[in-house]
Amino acid sequence: MILLKNNTLFLWPSDRILVWVLRFCAVIAAMIVFLILLFLLNESIPVLKHVGMSRFFFDSTWSPTEGLYNLLPMLWGTLFAMVGSVLIATPLGIISALFCHFYAPKPIAHIYRQIIQLLAGIPSVVYGFWGLVVLIPLIGQIQPPGPSLLAGILILTIMILPTLALSADASLANVPSSYLKGSAALGLSRWATIRGVVLPAAKSGLFTGVILEIGRAIGETMAILMVCGNVVQTPKNIFEPMRTLTANIALEMAYALGDHRSALFVSGLILMLVITGLVICAEILSRKIIYD
């Protein structure tokens, strides 16, 4: 606080400039979000005006060159891939964190954390490429064609797992050690301690991590584009190819013009609003102390 407070020792004119420069930097940084919203809105308004929001859900299909704008198959695709991957990654991520804290000997926990951190740093194209050359042929052997919802779910799982594990690790580290000592004094077994004491105490941190992961799973583009086959359809089983909202933007933006381009911005706007909602949820959850 001292740095910015007005006081009688305000001798240097350069100081006053400094304060304004800092404020300027912060305002620019904060404005970016509003600029993004503004530009998404600005680009999507033409199509919203003369096509209307409802046709994005009730048109017969997605065929923007013929003026048909049904986004539902892509929305379902995004939703299925997200739900599948979050359902698999959440338990695995929490188990990873539990392993580091309660099961692994110290050196192994250290190495394992390093592995998770390296996994978190792998670029999404590399995951996508790996999925393309390894995962898809494997799935193709079980049930052709290889590119499918299942491939998308698996790749997304591998991608969101490390960050989820790291955030779960951090929230487990926040559990007060007195809780652990208390449960040890009561003679609880390791698993009973985890289930009855550690997990409830870390609940809000874990939930926050999961919500942020949902955001990442929804927003992921490249890896899922590379492994899902990108057919516009609502997948009926996990072996069918499908297309997500993000992949749709990435695929069609290159040649989209006029209303088509606007329609892609509408899907961008939907993504942006969903993510904003999730971030707000995470914010509210992280402030709540459930176990007191």
Next chain:
Amino acid sequence: MTKSSCRKERLVTSLIWLCVLLISAVFFWIFGEILWNGGSKLTFDFLTLAPKQAGRGGGIGPILISTLWIVGVAMAVSIPLGVGAAILLSEFKSSENIFILLIRRSLDVLAGVPSIVFGLFGNAFFCKTLGLGFSILSGGLTLACMVLPILIRSTEEGFRSVPEDYHLSAAALGLSRISTLWNLLLPAAVPGLIVGIVLGVGRAMAETAALIFTSGYVDRMPTSFLDSGRSLSIHIFDLSMNVSGGDPNAYRSAFVLMLILVLINALASFTANYFFKRRIITV
């Protein structure tokens, strides 16, 4: 402990070890695949030559240069902005001031925005509205927006690690704010800043979706910041998706990209340690 609960305990323990082994196996599978197929056939020529036949032959020379320029632009813009914002934010406790609270919340949202949405925004704002077209500059500026929240968060941590006493003592000595900042706060915050920069560079290097419609696909050697340039990650994407027979070079490019990322990380932890030992403030 009863017999059944003992059995349950053993069951849970083995399940947890099994999951961890599975995750580690997947990790080694991915790294092994890229290392084996990319690292074993990597030559020095690959790093310097221009790509031939849409990338099937030749190397990645111009692509490395474009990537460097894009990331350079992104960091040159985001570091000053981010450090400025981080200093301001670190001087306030959260929820103290509505203006600061608003800035914080909008940065939280910015950190969650999907990269493809950054791509849309960059295309509409930098390419179209500002008229920069598909260029290294547009791509770099888009990435700058993207890495800003990460950069600010860790730099702010760095500034927060300076104890309150130092602020007070500096004020009592009548130091100007600029010299307080320069001589006291900045040196103490350097480790946080470096971590932030590294995370930012890592994210920028890895990014693909935000760059496809901002920096473009052209794989020639860039001559100015207004030229379109293809980044390494886009090159991998293009080789594996659009070029049949591009897989061998995609492996090599993926290997180079991961190698760069690992090197940056190592460098960062080294410098952070170095500054950590040299600092005058004990936290």
